[in-house]
Amino acid sequence: MKNAVTVKEQLTSGTNRRSFLKISGLTMAATGLLLTGCNNDDDSSNNGPYAPGVRNGKFDLGSGDLGVLTYAYALEQLEADFYTRVVNLNNFGALFNSEEQQVLSDLYAHEVIHREFFKVALTGALSNPSTQLLPALEFDFTTVNFSSRSSILGTAKALEDTGVAAYNGAGKLITSTEYLLLAGKIVSVEARHASAIRSLINPNSNDFAGDDVVSASSGLDVAKNPSQILPVAGGFITTEFTATYLP
Amino acid sequence: MNLFKFIESFTDDNLMNSTGSRRDSFGQFGQLGKNLALASIPLGLAAFTNKAFASDIGPTPSTPIGALQLALTLEYLEDEFYRLGLESGVIPTGGRDEKVFMQIAKHEASHVEFLIAGLGASAVTKPTFDFTVGGAFDPFNATGIGTTAAYQQFLVLAQAFEDTGVRAYKGQAGNLISTPDLLTAALQIHSVEARHASEVRRLRGLKGWITGNDRGLGMPSATQAVYDGEENVTQAGFNTSTVNNGSLGPAIPGAAGSESYDEPLTTQQSVTIANLFIV
Numbered sequence: 034m035k036n037a038v039t040v041k042e043q044l045t046s047g048t049n050r051r052s053f054l055k056i057s058g059l060t061m062a063a064t065g066l067l068l069t070g071c072n073n074d075d076d077s078s079n080n081g082p083y084a085p086g087v088r089n090g091k092f093d094l095g096s097g098d099l100g101v102l103t104y105a106y107a108l109e110q111l112e113a114d115f116y117t118r119v120v121n122l123n124n125f126g127a128l129f130n131s132e133e134q135q136v137l138s139d140l141y142a143h144e145v146i147h148r149e150f151f152k153v154a155l156t157g158a159l160s161n162p163s164t165q166l167l168p169a170l171e172f173d174f175t176t177v178n179f180s181s182r183s184s185i186l187g188t189a190k191a192l193e194d195t196g197v198a199a200y201n202g203a204g205k206l207i208t209s210t211e212y213l214l215l216a217g218k219i220v221s222v223e224a225r226h227a228s229a230i231r232s233l234i235n236p237n238s239n240d241f242a243g244d245d246v247v248s249a250s251s252g253l254d255v256a257k258n259p260s261q262i263l264p265v266a267g268g269f270i271t272t273e274f275t276a277t278y279l280p
Numbered sequence: 281m282n283l284f285k286f287i288e289s290f291t292d293d294n295l296m297n298s299t300g301s302r303r304d305s306f307g308q309f310g311q312l313g314k315n316l317a318l319a320s321i322p323l324g325l326a327a328f329t330n331k332a333f334a335s336d337i338g339p340t341p342s343t344p345i346g347a348l349q350l351a352l353t354l355e356y357l358e359d360e361f362y363r364l365g366l367e368s369g370v371i372p373t374g375g376r377d378e379k380v381f382m383q384i385a386k387h388e389a390s391h392v393e394f395l396i397a398g399l400g401a402s403a404v405t406k407p408t409f410d411f412t413v414g415g416a417f418d419p420f421n422a423t424g425i426g427t428t429a430a431y432q433q434f435l436v437l438a439q440a441f442e443d444t445g446v447r448a449y450k451g452q453a454g455n456l457i458s459t460p461d462l463l464t465a466a467l468q469i470h471s472v473e474a475r476h477a478s479e480v481r482r483l484r485g486l487k488g489w490i491t492g493n494d495r496g497l498g499m500p501s502a503t504q505a506v507y508d509g510e511e512n513v514t515q516a517g518f519n520t521s522t523v524n525n526g527s528l529g530p531a532i533p534g535a536a537g538s539e540s541y542d543e544p545l546t547t548q549q550s551v552t553i554a555n556l557f558i559v
Binding site: 103117118134136138139141142143144145146147149150153154156157158181182188197200201202204207208210211213214215217218219220221223224226227228232236238239241242243247248249250251252253254255268 | 528
């Protein structure tokens with residue numbers, strides 16, 4: 034049995050979802066998700082690639098480069114959806130000062146661009162995009178208090194740090210130098226975002242690259258596998274999908 | 281005293297005997313590096329490695345070892361720059377700036393040690409740096425231009441080094457694709473450089489990300505090579521400058537296209553920038 038990570042939304046209390054905001058770079062929060070049959074199998078790299086698409090009634094991200102890009106597309110959809118909600122808020126101008134509005138507006142623009150890029154790139158690369166392209170996901174941000182500056186910025190921080198860890202961990206799963214470079218072009222912008230958001234939350238500090246995400250002994254940022262990222266990010270994703278063939 | 285500590289921290293002996301979590305985190309990486317070193321150290325570079333004071337480094341080979349050797353040279357540069365900056369007294373003390381640069385300095389020192397441990401016998405030696413670039417800059421107030429003016433130059437160079445670091449690591453990703461553990465470690469440094477770059481840029485009143493090939497207010501033209509090429513808006517054939525979000529949200533400015541992707545530097549471009557500071 035290969036790695037079988039089923040990401041599935043449960044009927045869940047807000048408390049579980051809220052724990053997403055508390056994760057540090059090195060721990061994984063327990064969220065309202067089912068994590069079943071997650072095996073570490075050293076032979077998984079010998080599997081042939083599985084195309085993204087519906088398996089057993091749910092969309093599976095697949096494996097190989099297109100599986101990794103589909104995984105990235107899911108995360109970019111999440112970020113883009115969140116910032117779209119933020120910049121559309123009626124009280125956006127009242128909640129945030131001009132610097133914060135500029136940062137959040139830029140992040141909105143960047144993440145929408147990333148999402149649209151993956152949509153187009155995957156549509157071009159998949160042999161049958163009508164069935165293999167990850168559909169537009171649906172999200173539930175009811176645990177975020179959209180009338181609270183700190184709740185919004187805290188969520189942004191968690192999303193950006195998660196994005197950095199996800200891309201850092203996904204790099205080694207990519208076999209094409211072109212796709213690897215594209216992921217590299219995006220991850221550093223996510224890290225710039227994470228730094229800026231952290232700096233807005235706590236400006237007179239070293240939080241922009243705090244010891245909670247950058248190891249104080251090695252100077253290395255966080256890198257995580259999809260099976261570590263999806264249960265966390267999945268706290269906001271209501272559309273069920275699986276990542277059976279990603280580590 | 282400081283000088284002795286400084287030199288001591290770069291000796292292999294010190295690294296091999298270091299204890300605790302740092303050694304643990306080096307362990308696997310170091311072994312990998314040694315194995316790779318045996319397999320693939322190029323002859324030309326072995327001579328370069330043994331050169332006590334390398335002036336004008338050459339391009340590193342397109343191999344995992346070469347990628348990490350270039351990285352080490354750039355980390356040596358950053359590490360020494362921030363060390364001297366903190367010692368010089370130009371960084372305002374007791375506030376955000378000092379906290380920021382102490383944190384960055386800590387990371388760059390760790391990166392140097394990490395790469396030396398990983399490269400083992402393939403580790404390149406530290407070049408001799410001139411951060412004044414022949415007298416054009418005075419980031420440490422060595423000639424007495426005053427701490428305020430010197431600090432502005434320190435910030436300019438810090439921004440240039442961090443933005444260069446991000447692009448240089450990115451340019452080496454392809455050279456590391458055959459060694460997954462080294463690639464991951466390089467990515468984990470790459471994103472730290474990007475966090476640094478964002479904060480230094482914000483300290484200077486800029487956005488944390490690069491718009492077009494704009495080097496930013498107050499950056500001298502000598503730093504333009506750090507930003508040339510960042511204006512790219514074509515990613516795998518996709519035009520990032522014409523995206524719109526329809527009725528879902530506000531219009532997306534065209535400038536966001538280049539901002540949302542950082543571009544790589546080639547090995548030669550990275551080496552050329554580093555050589556400006558190597559004597």
